[in-house]
Every structure is written in C-alpha cells, then in structure tokens.
Amino acid sequence: MRARILSIAASGLLFAGLPAAIAHHSFAVYDFQTQIDFVGEVATLNFKNPHISMTLNVVQENGETTVINFVEGAPANMLARKGLRPDMIAVGTTITAVGSPLIADPTKFFLRRVRLSDGRVFE
Numbered sequence: 001m002r003a004r005i006l007s008i009a010a011s012g013l014l015f016a017g018l019p020a021a022i023a024h025h026s027f028a029v030y031d032f033q034t035q036i037d038f039v040g041e042v043a044t045l046n047f048k049n050p051h052i053s054m055t056l057n058v059v060q061e062n063g064e065t066t067v068i069n070f071v072e073g074a075p076a077n078m079l080a081r082k083g084l085r086p087d088m089i090a091v092g093t094t095i096t097a098v099g100s101p102l103i104a105d106p107t108k109f110f111l112r113r114v115r116l117s118d119g120r121v122f123e
Contacts, residue, residue: 030100030110038068042093047076047086052111054089056097070099073111074123084122089114 040058052075056068073079076086089095095116099109114122 027110029103031103031106032100032110034100035098035112036101036109037096037098039096040068040094042089042091042095043067045086045089045091047079047089049076052076052079054097054111056095068097068099069108070097070111071102071108079122082122083120084114088116093117 038056038058040056043055043057045054046052052070052073054070054073056070058066058068060066093116095114097111098113098115100112102108102110112123116122
C-alpha cells in the first residue's frame with residue numbers, strides 16, 4: 001500500500017511540471033507571419049541556454065534611438081553549432097536582426113535571424 005501511495009505521489013510530481021514545460025516551448029505567443037528587419041548596434045547580449053536574448057539600439061530616420069528587445073531566440077548551443085559565437089555579436093557590434101513580434105506585446109521580439117556585416121547569416 002505504501003509503495004502504491006509513493007508511486008502515485010511521484011507520478012503527480014512528474015506531471016505537475018508538464019504544462020510549464022509544454023508552454024515554454026510553444027511559439028504560438030509570437031506572430032511568425034511577421035518578420036521585421038532591424039539594423040543596429042548590439043546593446044546587451046545574453047548568449048546562454050536555454051535561449052539567447054539581446055537588445056539592439058536602432059537609429060530611426062529622425063535620429064532618435066529605439067531599443068529593440070529580443071526576449072528570446074534559438075538556444076545558444078544550437079547557434080554555436082551553426083558557427084555563431086558570442087564575440088561575433090558582442091556588445092557594440094552592428095548587425096541586422098530579424099524578429100517576429102510577441103502577440104501580447106509587439107515591442108518584444110523572437111530573434112529569427114542574425115546577419116553580420118560580412119554577409120553571413122545565422123538562423
């Protein structure tokens with residue numbers, strides 16, 4: 001009887017985290033039909049798993065600087081396997097970044113693609 005209770009309790013704990021794990025990997029919160037290019041200077045970079053994030057300072061036509069917030073992107077290890085290293089997009093580097101907006105907050109983006117000044121592209 002005690003083994004059965006422990007088994008049920010363990011199963012409950014195992015499945016309790018399932019919704020969060022599934023929700024974490026859902027991209028339904030982003031508008032992937034929309035892709036916007038931004039050319040700017042990397043202001044912050046978090047090149048770590050589970051997903052990279054960064055902010056980009058983009059100078060508008062009127063001369064004002066807008067901060068573009070890429071709250072999520074591909075896993076750092078996946079980008080590293082494709083050849084993108086953190087020093088290639090270090091703070092101060094000018095890049096083109098392509099993002100899809102977060103549906104609930106269109107000022108935040110999923111980082112879809114990075115194009116370096118030498119033309120190399122990482123998706």
